[in-house]
Amino acid sequence: MLDELEIRNLGPIRHAVLATGAGMTAITGETGAGKSMLLDALRLVSGAAVQSGRASSAAQQDIWAQAVFAVQEDSAAYALAKDAGTTDEDGELYLTRSIPAHGRSRALLNGHTVPRAVLKDISEQMVTIHGQSDQMRMASAARQREFLDRFAEDGEELARYTQAWDALRAIDGKLKALDGEQAATRAQATYLRESIERIDAVEPHAGEDEELKSRRDRIENAAAIAHGVASALTALDPSQMDVDAQHPGALSLIDDAARSLEDINIREVFGESAQTLKSLSQEISDVVFTLSGQIDEEDSAADLDTINGRIHELDELTKRWGPSLSDVLAWRDKAENDMQDMDASPERLASLRAERDDLYRRALTAADALSHARQEAAGRLGRHVGEELGALAMRGSKLDVVVSSRHRGAGESEGILDAHGCDDIEFLFTAFPGSPRLPMGKSASGGELSRLMLALELVAADRSTTGHEGASNDGVFIFDEVDAGVGGKAAVELGRRLALLAKSAQVIVVTHLPQVASWADTQFVVSKGMSAAGDAGSDSDAGAAADEGDQVQGIETIVEEVQGVEREREIARMLAGSESETSLRHARELLQSSHIPRA
Known part of the structure; x- marks a missing residue:
């Protein structure tokens, strides 16, 4: 769980601290205020590459971001941190990036310098960002296969296939060595055989x-x-x-x-x-x-x-x-074992090929069992995601999880197996009735793709809460643009769905909809404010300019948590753009109606 995010000198944000809690956190504010910078900070501490122009051109100060995560000792993130040699900080991991105005960035884990890849590997175990660029990774066939396998709970079938595949690869390597290098292999085998015969003829004993x-x-x-x-x-x-x-x-x-x-x-x-x-x-x-x-x-x-x-x-x-003679006798024993493996005689090759055929049939059987589990799960996953999409103002949209087995009707021909089985897996999305069914990521807008990812996470989380191994119940899900093109009752349902997901995981959503923000347990507002004279200078996002000769007053981004009356005012602003009595009353009613009891 993300306990705290602290940022310094990132774009228009001079300094901000977000003390996030369990459940759902909403980040709101006017367009252009800098809400996306909070996601940029999370990407930085997650090991993302540094993009130029993030710091204020006038300030030229070091960018610094740090995220504090609470982790369990039996978690994968904790194990990776331990492997990286970090010390225990009472069940907390501090992921830090420091980017100087000039020079190379530094990545730190619990105060110790580590390669940037370490932060990336650890954060991937804890944080899932569904933004316009981040969620495109789910469009890859590998990610889709991994998601389907988790949903299908096919761990046993996958383990059996992996074992069969590894054995098949091992004997293929042995046959390749014998077939592809027969001349050299025979020469080496002859040398070993003659050497053994010479040693045996002398019959030495140690000493x-x-x-x-x-x-x-x-x-x-x-x-x-x-x-x-x-x-x-x-x-x-x-x-x-x-x-x-x-x-x-x-x-x-x-x-x-x-x-x-x-x-x-x-x-x-x-x-x-x-x-x-x-x-x-x-x-x-x-x-x-x-x-x-x-x-x-x-x-x-x-x-x-x-x-x-x-x-x-x-x-x-x-x-x-x-x-020594002891070494001679040891070499002789090893040479005898090696010679057996290098035996390229027709009898030996025939024996290995027969063994290989048996292993191949076993791998095909294991691949078929794995494919059957995936086929059965694919239909259920598509139906459940379709139901969620209907509730997220995308009625008529659907996801087809297509599992194409290369073994179906192909007999026992070569080339149908790989390290992951005999299946080609593809998530095909239909945005609306009548639209073409296209690969995920090519047929949806940013907002539609965010809601599709939310639907997938909701289905996985529901499977987890019913005693299955779907999504992790201690991860952090971050959604950006999930509310694009949504309003009215659909917006309310979107907020409720995010709150449902927050029952089993921490959810952070960047939103401009009051119907979504009202469901949050914690809300932060991002707004523009004036910096002290001569402080960090102008910023393109702010759009501010000072007349020549005047003292510069920069515009910076301020991040504040809102509670009670302040939160009602922010929800009212989001509803009506003002804080009138009517909008405030509507805000209070919306907050009171947006509630899901926590387990």
């Missing part, structure tokens, strides 16, 4: 090369190793070498020393030392056992050629697919 290099080092240093091990064993336990040594080994001497201490039979003094020597003897025995095994397992020099040959084979693998 094997390091083990072999360690063995090779041992063989190349066999003499030094044998001498060292033999000398160590001779010193520790000569019996391990099958020689009669002239001197006992260290192990024997330590055992003798331990026994000598135990023979003293004074455990309190020598027991601990004897135990230490026995432990040392056990550790030396372990060393002797290990060294003896080294001599038994020692590779012969004859094995060196075999080991070097194996190391060479493994090195060739690691040079191409390494750096």
